[in-house]
Amino acid sequence: xxxxxxxxxxxxxxxxxxxxLVEAQQAPGPTAAISDLYQPFAAPPGERTRADIAWxxxxxxxxxxxxxxxxxxxxxxxxxxxxxxRGDGHNLPPGSGTAKEGEELYVTHCAACHGDFGEGLxxxxxxxxxxxxxxxxxxxxxxxxxxxxxxxxxxxIRRAMPYAAPQSLSNDEYYAITAYVLFLNELIGEEDKVDxxxxxxxxxxxxxxxxxxxxxxxxxTACMNNCRQGRAVTVTMDSRRFVEPGSASGTDKPx
Amino acid sequence: xxxxxxxxSSSRRGLLRAAGAASLATAGGIAQAAGNAENQPPNLxxxxxxxxPGVIEETYGxxxxxxxxxxxxxxxxxxxxxxxxxxxxxxxxxxIITPSGLHFERHHGGVPDVDPxxxxxxxxxxxxxxxxxxxxxxxxxxxxxxxxxIECPANGGMExxxxxxxxxxxxHGMLSCSEWTGVPLKILLAQTGLxxxxxWLLAEASDAAHLARSIPLAKVLxxxxxxxxxxxxxxxxxxxxxxxxxxxxxxxxxxxxxxxRIEIGDRPWFTRWETRTYTDLxxxxxxxxxxxxxxxxxxxxxxxxxxxxxxxxxxxxxxGLAWSGAGRITRVDVSVDGGDNWRTATLQDPVLPxxxxxxxxxxxxxxxxxxxxxxRAMDETGRVQPTITAxxxxxxxxxxxxxxxxxxxxxxxxxxVVNVQIDA
Numbered sequence: 001x002x003x004x005x006x007x008x009x010x011x012x013x014x015x016x017x018x019x020x021l022v023e024a025q026q027a028p029g030p031t032a033a034i035s036d037l038y039q040p041f042a043a044p045p046g047e048r049t050r051a052d053i054a055w056x057x058x059x060x061x062x063x064x065x066x067x068x069x070x071x072x073x074x075x076x077x078x079x080x081x082x083x084x085x086r087g088d089g090h091n092l093p094p095g096s097g098t099a100k101e102g103e104e105l106y107v108t109h110c111a112a113c114h115g116d117f118g119e120g121l122x123x124x125x126x127x128x129x130x131x132x133x134x135x136x137x138x139x140x141x142x143x144x145x146x147x148x149x150x151x152x153x154x155x156x157i158r159r160a161m162p163y164a165a166p167q168s169l170s171n172d173e174y175y176a177i178t179a180y181v182l183f184l185n186e187l188i189g190e191e192d193k194v195d196x197x198x199x200x201x202x203x204x205x206x207x208x209x210x211x212x213x214x215x216x217x218x219x220x221t222a223c224m225n226n227c228r229q230g231r232a233v234t235v236t237m238d239s240r241r242f243v244e245p246g247s248a249s250g251t252d253k254p255x
Numbered sequence: 256x257x258x259x260x261x262x263x264s265s266s267r268r269g270l271l272r273a274a275g276a277a278s279l280a281t282a283g284g285i286a287q288a289a290g291n292a293e294n295q296p297p298n299l300x301x302x303x304x305x306x307x308p309g310v311i312e313e314t315y316g317x318x319x320x321x322x323x324x325x326x327x328x329x330x331x332x333x334x335x336x337x338x339x340x341x342x343x344x345x346x347x348x349x350x351i352i353t354p355s356g357l358h359f360e361r362h363h364g365g366v367p368d369v370d371p372x373x374x375x376x377x378x379x380x381x382x383x384x385x386x387x388x389x390x391x392x393x394x395x396x397x398x399x400x401x402x403x404x405i406e407c408p409a410n411g412g413m414e415x416x417x418x419x420x421x422x423x424x425x426x427h428g429m430l431s432c433s434e435w436t437g438v439p440l441k442i443l444l445a446q447t448g449l450x451x452x453x454x455w456l457l458a459e460a461s462d463a464a465h466l467a468r469s470i471p472l473a474k475v476l477x478x479x480x481x482x483x484x485x486x487x488x489x490x491x492x493x494x495x496x497x498x499x500x501x502x503x504x505x506x507x508x509x510x511x512x513x514x515x516r517i518e519i520g521d522r523p524w525f526t527r528w529e530t531r532t533y534t535d536l537x538x539x540x541x542x543x544x545x546x547x548x549x550x551x552x553x554x555x556x557x558x559x560x561x562x563x564x565x566x567x568x569x570x571x572x573x574x575g576l577a578w579s580g581a582g583r584i585t586r587v588d589v590s591v592d593g594g595d596n597w598r599t600a601t602l603q604d605p606v607l608p609x610x611x612x613x614x615x616x617x618x619x620x621x622x623x624x625x626x627x628x629x630x631r632a633m634d635e636t637g638r639v640q641p642t643i644t645a646x647x648x649x650x651x652x653x654x655x656x657x658x659x660x661x662x663x664x665x666x667x668x669x670x671x672v673v674n675v676q677i678d679a
Contacts, residue, residue: 062445078377135540210530222633237419239421255330
């Protein structure tokens, strides 16, 4: 099996980097206020604007509520579950940390999969590197090269990590680990304090790398006869190069 | 009374078996499972000569022990099986409903074991009344049942650069279709009320990944369902027991499983699953975001690499599945010559919006004949399934998601069916 083919994976093009490889820092992108851009959802101007979905919602006529079903959620209950931090930093909790404080936590809780330098071990995702690679034929989507908003880094680490024990650390510890992975990406200094205010202000290199676009973006006509106009069929890729036809691509046995 | 086996008749059947084999050989080369001639005409099969188990031998039934179709996964795709994907064996599916036990799986933190007694759904944010619902609360509210497909947007994503998977289970098997039963989310939002300016919501799972996606409120008010039923029973654990979100036509990742929380807001959250993943990277380095809809798509499931034509010349019913996240399938054309000439297939009723649609068309295959089988679906919005060439021209090969191109099976001279890509 070609490594080139395999790298397009389901949820992550998990590319291994050489340990210790640190790429030159790029200049941060433009820093338009995120809240201006997306409140309410205002599609960026120009051709690259999604047109095939009606959003945001217009005036809505809801049915009448049915009495007695559902009970009020208390402030305490909501506080316990309301973990979502928005890209613009909304709902970041109190607390802070630095990369220096985060290093040991990272080594303890993260390095077994992501590597000491965030390079990603085996098929686990790399957290650093890849800047300048997005236009190449080997794009590497890491926090430094691809992630849009720094607060989302905190959000994801807190809601889902450590992998086997999510939401098990304190907010200060999550800030410190967030600081460490940002430091690995050379986005902050080792002693810079990371908290709600600084994360909200931090401009990620790929902040403006996302667009809304209309689909379909391809055209096909429903030609019925002589559509190839005499052109013989050429096979551009035959899967027998990689596997036997049948079920050889996968297995029902745990590996 | 248990009926014994008669050794004399056994040997008689042995002779008949030899005769049967001889007649098979003259039957125009039609392949047939060898089986046990003693159980075949004119003999009385074993199962006809004794009593079988009675009722409630299995209080929850399973399929015949002779059936072997299973979900499979691809070890090299993901680092482990906890955050991974398994594929539906589409070649073995009949009709449009996927058996719940063969529904593809995609988990980001494994399958949580949710106790329904402790299940709670919280709805808060830009609402007038933040509320908590139990599972019983949800079941008391007005409900609907609808048949919809769900497809991981990465379905087919391994083949942007070329054909490399061994069969339809892996080229298209992140696709299933069920009857989903639950409360329209609109009904729940009527319970909480909406504050002025509400335009997005966040749906959040209770698994270890706490997967969360932002969804336009307009979509939710249109056709979203908070589902507790799947194919007539409770939603399976792998599919979000006890409650999952159903977002007809939208990419599977957004159908949040083990749903615990809905937050209403006025803009998207930009979670990890709508930036780092599930965005479509274009050749110019920009990534398309919020590419929700799985567009018109189809694939032939018979014949296919798992169901070759070897030893079965003559009549072939080509059959497959078509689907569109934008609405109903209106037409499926099938080609056996790599897209030079097309014939329109018959669509099996019911043809439902945002549901799998079964198509069928007869064909004759002769041994020694090479064929390139393709299907091309159209939906009620006028979308026509594109070629892989057209998709690559528009999007390059690194966008992972939403590959809906016309698929090609090569039928080789000996009847082997091979996953290939051709120059169209």
